[in-house]
Amino acid sequence: MNKSWMKRQSRLGYIFIGPNMLGVLLFFIIPAAYSFYLMFTDYKFMSPETHFIGLANIRRMLGDELFYVALKNTFVFLLAVPISIVLSFIVAVALNKSVYFQKTLRALYFMPYITSGVAVAFVWMLLFQPSSGPINGFLKGIGIAHPPGWLSTTGSSMYAIDIIWVWFMLGYNMIIYLAALQEIPEELMEAAKIDGARPWQIIRRIMWPLVSPTTFLLLITGLIMTIKNFGIIQAITQGGPGNSTTVLSLFIYQNAFRYYEMGYAAAISWALFVIIMIFTVLQWLGQKRWVHY
């Protein structure tokens, strides 16, 4: 009796997740499997003939200088994630206590996250304008004769993108941190205070370790989100100047939808997948050392 009830229940469960699973199957699993197949072909969109070419795409990728440039740029782009996490933790700690305009400030910090990416891109382009933009105007005003060219030189453009990205993610990370800080039992802080801990020590020894699961979450989601994102770069620099801001995801996009080289793009996609995989596995292994649940 009970058993058949269970059976019916589980059947019902499948019916409930059915529509969702169908979506995942149609729009994720099948395309992913298909792209795995494409990796071994010379398929070009709209081209009538497709041949199986074995590992040629992978060989081409490993011999492609641009692939390595994109890989390097991707790692520079990823720098934004830890920086943004540390900054947002500091902001969250500051805003966790009662300060003036606490609510307004929280809203202000969160604003970038809910603003349209293209609008953000255009505003930053104006700010970073090398000869007459406000940022370099300020830098010249305080006596720096040769401020950086920001987006307009190959050496600085990726770091300029990093600054935008840190600013963009700050609000989201901060909100998550604020929630985590609320969860820290008040007694622990009080006990520390009674023991004579300084504010810095409380932050370092109590708050930071206790929010470490949050940090871990933000790190993993942040890295994955960043490694996949290129919208902001496409809007601002299209990968230039030169190829100084071409990150892997943008490189894939260009190969697939600009040159219609679907097979080659599929191969790079899988390389990107492997990189994300390695990152995630490393973090899971590493978390035992510093994440305290």
Next chain:
Amino acid sequence: MRNKKWLTVLTVCVLMLGVLSGCGGNNKANGGEGSNSGPVKLTMWGAVPPENGPQEVVDTWNTAHPDIQVEYVRFVNDDDGNLKLDTALSTGQNVDLYVNYTLTNLDKRVKGNIALDLSGYTDYNIDEKMGADAASWKVDDKYYGMPTKKNSFFFALNKEALDKAGLAIPTAWTWDEAREYAVKLKAEGFKYGLVQHTASLVDPLDSVLVKDGYVKADGTSNMDDPLVTQWLETLNGMMKDDLTTPPLGEQLTSKMPVENMFLGGESAMINIGEWLIRSSNNTTEFPRDFQIAFAPVPRLTGNEADFVKSGGLGDFISINSKSKNKDAAWEFLKWYADGGMLPMAAGGRLPSSNAVDQQTAIDHLLGDHADSYDKESLEFVLYNDKTPTFVRGIAQEIVDMRAQEYEKYFLGNQTAAETVQNMVKRHNDFLKLQGK
């Protein structure tokens, strides 16, 4: 028990699929009915915003031809937009006519068998109507569509500044002369002597390489043509030494609005094409108090006889080879080319067919703003300059890699020699990849 679970999952999936495909089927049925009874419906995809002419064109046609109704759909002429069009074409959505803006795009579509070979229609001689320039749009010696528009690229000049500086309107000139003009004109109180639209910036390179060949006789890259280096060094000198043109890095990353800068009196010259007229006719948004004069684009080569300029014909309209209404589409296309497109001339699109009288075209082009242009130099640039023209037809990959290399040069990351070397190397790599 396990099997039964899977059976449930499968049933759900099949049910969902049934529902989904049911929707699709219905749509198809509706579309079919529409084309059987009542007027023929055509869909034309183009990249010009409907309000800039196409809507008026289509409306005029629809009023005169109740049996063939045309609908205009706009796509944006960038990677995403062309991808959208290509997807629509290759998945058999209703696109009957579409506009190709580059040879590169056309080439892909011909290879994908979605452009109709027009040699089946014998009642319209494209070569005769459109002139010798049309032939550069042939693929495998066949017309897979029809060019409809005259491309014109030119230098637009601030006439007032020219007069003040005592400079004549050039009718043929070199980049060295243009560079001098920029210096002298800047001295008249302009921020820049010359700004360049990114679409025509690289034309001098193609001009050289079309003439001398992109590829040498031995099958390797010809990007090390000495004139390529000359172009790099001339522009670099203008950016860094003369300060007469904006540094490229700055222009690209701040998306410099060059038309506004020219019309607003910040720059005395602009390297651009016929689409400038759309902005310069709009005197409410871009008020100006000077006449615009026109000069052909300057050449790199010393010898005038060796010069070919970017131009030729454009707006190459193809009929979808899978269209159900090819004949109706052909009727519309002929009418469009032979003057139906005139409402679009106000945006700079001059009809290329000789069925359209030159004066009518110019009248449409300038509208009520004819006084604010130097008409003689305009007519020279548009019609009387007999310099041979070309249409850029190289792969997007080459355009991009070339741009990446010269950007690095103009930003000071590599020397001109290194730039040329890298271009040659990457071009050769590309050639090897294509040859495989």
